[in-house]
Amino acid sequence: MGAAAVYARKSTDQAVSDEEKSVTRQVELAVACARTHGFEVPPEHIYVDDAISGAEFDRRPGLMRLLNTLRPQAPFAGLFMADKDRLGREQFETNHILKQISVAGVRIFEYQNGGHEVRLESPIDKLIMSVSNFAAELERAKASQRTRDALQLKAQRGYVAGGAVFGYRNVPVVDQGGQRSHVVREIREDEAATVRHIFSMVAGGTGLRTIARALNAEGVRSPRARAGRHHSWAPSSVRSVLFNSLYKGEVVWGRTKKRDAWGRRKESDRPTNEWVITTAEHLRIVSDDLWAKGHEALQSRQKAYGFKRGSPRPVGALDSKYLLTGMVECGVCGGRIVQTWNGRKPAYRCWYNHSRGRAVCANTLVVDMHLADDTVLQAVTRDVLDPEVVREALDLALRDLEQPAPGVAARLDTLKNE
Template structure:
């Protein structure tokens, strides 16, 4: 009997709908029934699903990633069942490549809605695949256009086009059309001022105009128990944060201007990458009936904002030192991987100077940026002590000897790859260099004939840069003979590094964070709890469900923080 897997996906997550009624659940049930009719066995561990994720996403789909990992190096199932091809994806290039990977792994792909197997045995079948993927991608583009066209009239009329905004209530406006039960259908949704929340908004503007900072305002509101925006996702700590105060101060709706189209959610490939549109493309609608902040107070707060921003830019020579966008890792090993036991908030690093010495401690972000009312945990844990304890526990519980041996053997095989040996590498580089020279000659002729200058010059610069890299590498290879690869020596060196892997991780946190990210499941964080008198416990779950936990004992001098 053939073993089969199931993959189901739905783009829009259905909030407030039971599991039994979800489209993903229905897809799985129908796929089970299809497998039963065919006489196939559905293995529970090979049921993969993604709910609320676009078909244009291929990297940020957990179920899809698990499916593709399962077929390597050898697939444990022989059949994959889906409702239709678009469930696999709605981006033609990625979808075609994914199907090729599945079929090359000897997995037969069936669609139960058509009772059809997808094969790629002939040129005709391949072109049909391209046409189907083209149709799916066109449908995604048409859906985007339909949504945009439906939202523009609502935005121009000042109606709600998104979720809730703090300071307002969403009010359903009925139409004259009734449904089958005789109930009036909703025409649209309008904003109405919520006076209790509006007063909080005005207070934020007053405090800022008086000279208070974002963090001070957030702590003041939390200490008073003031209503706050609902966190997203709901599992995050509730309460005011400096970032939410900043959003309030910059939202022009409070001054009677509704802005639509400020950001675009997805890029040209359909992937979720929000980016800001040019201001000339914004749709700005005056809504004086929704103004909460008086003109004078608004102008005063904005004047202070502009003044502070100009002062900041002068002090940094015009550079914005915000969150890095170049993918640079944090210099601290476990920030982003740890959370507070009391509130679930992230831990961050606070530093203090004691004379000529600076110390670093992990602390709860919620407590220090939102105030003790939202999280009373004031722990300050010595960073070096925490790093060392967690790394040692991971080494003991997760990095078992059998895993280490396999990892070393794999590393030696990679290092001993014949294609990377000097003679083989030199041959590959010389071929690529000759190819680049030919391309540069053709590009030069195209420029001389009056081709598109900007595009051609960009192509020339790209190839000249690569040519320089190859020439530099060839110079190193030609400088002298390279000693032959010694597998035993390489294995010995790797074992030596692993003996001190904890020390290496602390000395090179950016590289070690990449290892930690692979060891910990996505969205799983190490929970740290203050046990009192300088003692802290931690618990985490590594890949494959392996649990690790431990106790950190620091110096205790009779102060609440235990440092």
């Protein structure tokens, strides 16, 4: 009995079948199909990507592991999955992946088509495959448009078509049957007072970092932080408040799109004629006069200090010209260590302490940048680049790649016992 592999991907599209939403169910059916064709599926050759779009390819660890095992020689003779669109829903990339698998000598089977084998032997086979992948990409585009149309309709009716916004609470509205019909916003007075206070401080000439520090020192409730971020005020969250037109009673939806033409997750601005703009005076927190004064003060500071909102900046440590920026964490709060200046000398310090104040992090330590860089480089050369350490790290990485997805091996053992 030959060895086979299984690939399963959970779809992010809510319009798909329940089976496609469950990687466990996909694995079960694929393993059963493999057995009917005379194959056995070792646990280490079950590859899973959970809740990842079919248009994403680089961010799918299960697919990357599968493709990496094909070289230099595939350790299995067959690949079983629900349908070839589990590999992807962008026709160019999907066709290329199918070619890689076929060239490696691996047969491809779809259990949803009765265990049908996907063949790429003749020009007709390749044409049929291209048309099929075109249909899968078309369906993905239609599903995306259906979702956008539904959200746009909510926005046009004045309903919530996004997440929570500081200063408001989301209130579900139920229909006569007790089911949730839609969600509306209502002003949350304690947070609304903070919004007005921020605008007043900016109008008075206070800088964003000073405002963030003051709010943190006073223990003022802050907007919900992103995953992994400290729950407190930062200059960026103060700026977000100042540029949110909802606070002056204007709802704007559809400013950005989340994916590019290839379906990859990449945010970009939409043309202004695609925005949905509605007036909602009942949601106004800031008067027109206070809004205007606050933005006039911001523009005055921009002219005085010579910076422009939205100017490009490095993203992540790989783009930084400083060695340790983005790589080192504060030993007190766990925040990022960033480059700053100690007099005229470059140095490192905790970003949370610098931007959010002692109320968030009490670590005021400032370290000479050149001294820190040299110390780290010497340690890396001595302890990390040692040949024995490198060999052990490679062995550990290879063993991790050979491990099956969590929970799948146990489920496979259960199926074998049944």
